[in-house]
Amino acid sequence: MSDVPGTDLPTTTAARTEPQQARNKPTDEELRQRLTPEQYHVTQEAGTERAFTGEYWDCHDEGIYRCIVCDTPLYSSLHKFDSGTGWPSFTCPVDKNAVATSVDTSYGMVRTEVTCATCGAHLGHVFDDGPPPTGLRYCMNSAALRLDRDLPPDQQASGAS
Numbered sequence: 044m045s046d047v048p049g050t051d052l053p054t055t056t057a058a059r060t061e062p063q064q065a066r067n068k069p070t071d072e073e074l075r076q077r078l079t080p081e082q083y084h085v086t087q088e089a090g091t092e093r094a095f096t097g098e099y100w101d102c103h104d105e106g107i108y109r110c111i112v113c114d115t116p117l118y119s120s121l122h123k124f125d126s127g128t129g130w131p132s133f134t135c136p137v138d139k140n141a142v143a144t145s146v147d148t149s150y151g152m153v154r155t156e157v158t159c160a161t162c163g164a165h166l167g168h169v170f171d172d173g174p175p176p177t178g179l180r181y182c183m184n185s186a187a188l189r190l191d192r193d194l195p196p197d198q199q200a201s202g203a204s
């Protein structure tokens with residue numbers, strides 16, 4: 044063990060505000076290699092795929108939708124409904140702590156952005172015009188999700204209660 048003073052001081056800057064996200068987040072270079080350009084644009088640049096073009100808007104398979112970036116289970120096919128919008132839509136996440144929300148005022152609109160609570164990936168937006176029981180519509184991008192058909196859809200679904 045070295046006793047050199049000063050070498051273990053943390054180098055803090057104002058920009059480093061997400062220490063817990065860094066734990067599970069791959070490097071930008073790795074993401075650019077692993078994700079498709081659209082997946083990267085949606086999750087890292089808060090992009091939106093064109094309606095009716097994504098992989099999952101009309102998907103009715105059972106399973107758990109994971110974050111495309113960090114693999115965290117986010118949504119269940121049990122809570123998926125046909126919103127008619129052309130994007131995969133859910134009434135709730137599998138666990139309310141799985142996603143984070145924040146106010147998004149881009150494009151002259153006031154919307155609630157939804158991000159992965161684990162890695163910070165942009166997922167989509169949530170609106171309050173959804174069906175019962177929550178009245179919420181989590182409008183997600185297919186490009187931010189990966190359907191894991193090997194997981195039962197009731198996995199970690201306790202967040203709905």
Ligand SMILES: [Zn+2]
Pocket residue numbers: 110111112113114115159160161162163164
């Ligand atoms: Zn994630």
